[in-house]
């Protein structure tokens with residue numbers, strides 16, 4: 557049965573906590589952004605303040621073997637600083653039993669990178685490139701069998717399990733999902749996970765209406781599942797950014813050099829048809845800021861969205877589109893934003909994305925619930941200084957995207973089951 561961190565009795569117990577400490581490090585192994593560590597602190601401190609001891613586990617990067625540059629020892633000092641207590645380190649996550657057993661209430665042990673073991677992800681490593689299907693299958697069976705022992709060993713260190721790693725909630729890994737079965741009555745979400753789940757539910761389950769989704773970014777192909785799920789839920793669907801040109805071309809418009817995917821035109825037509833049948837207001841760009849080269853300093857011109865000349869490329873949303881979208885946004889009670897509406901990395905083509913961030917901030921001020929989640933829109937609002945002016949900014953790119961696709965995330969299901 558799922559427990560709640562607020563009511564669980566941690567006194568004298570050891571909690572093994574999956575966090576996402578996958579922080580960026582510079583060449584000298586200094587942490588360049590410690591947001592992920594700081595976001596886990598409320599959960600970690602709760603366990604310590606309420607008489608428990610902590611065994612913290614995480615991955616860092618994508619190691620394929622033991623590699624010092626991916627060692628979590630580089631972050632021990634910062635974790636200790638954030639928690640205000642010394643942090644012990646187990647330099648092999650499979651050989652931490654003695655250190656874990658010796659932990660007293662208030663003490664903290666950080667385990668070495670879980671992904672130093674293939675068992676964490678349950679994927680075979682070191683397979684020859686020309687391995688046959690049978691060899692691949694056999695290798696997978698071996699690592700899956702070893703994964704059971706790996707998971708059991710991690711579980712043996714503790715009395716209860718907390719998952720606070722939303723960034724890996726879409727993965728069915730040993731530490732993110734499988735371990736939960738060893739704690740049938742002692743498993744729970746941490747505060748960060750709880751916040752993310754609430755944010756998703758606020759939009760996909762309990763939205764106050766009108767509900768609007770703004771979906772931008774580069775390609776329809778990477779967001780097709782998102783669009784298909786949202787079309788059955790939203791009142792307004794704004795499609796902007798590079799994705800939009802496939803829809804314009806599907807309607808017979810001329811998109812010039814703009815990004816588009818011809819093979820996705822049938823899907824775009826299907827989405828437009830479904831929007832019509834369901835009474836969803838699908839709002840595409842009406843005009844676009846174009847450049848002649850994919851370059852910040854390229855000359856700019858605005859064209860009607862379906863009349864882009866052959867040698868021009870749509871790179872940002874134009875004021876006419878942004879005005880339409882602003883009206884929709886300010887009339888909405890719940891708004892989900894995923895994906896920039898222009899090439900925001902180039903400052904001269906970031907105005908549209910900035911305007912959407914401003915509109916969301918205004919809507920939030922007026923009482924709307926606004927969630928920014930999944931991928932580059934998070935980077936955009938953060939870079940533009942709007943992260944604290946919206947209701948919630950998700951910490952999990954891939955996980956949030958899968959949640960918006962309507963998928964059940966293994967890390968969430970393992971606790972709720």
Ligand code: AMP
Nearest residue numbers: 773774797798870871895898899931932
């Ligand atoms: P995504 O990861 O799918 O959310 O896509 C984000 C990327 O979409 C960013 O790198 C943007 O530069 C890019 N993008 C947005 N609008 C356009 C556009 N009109 N043309 C090309 N790329 C775009």
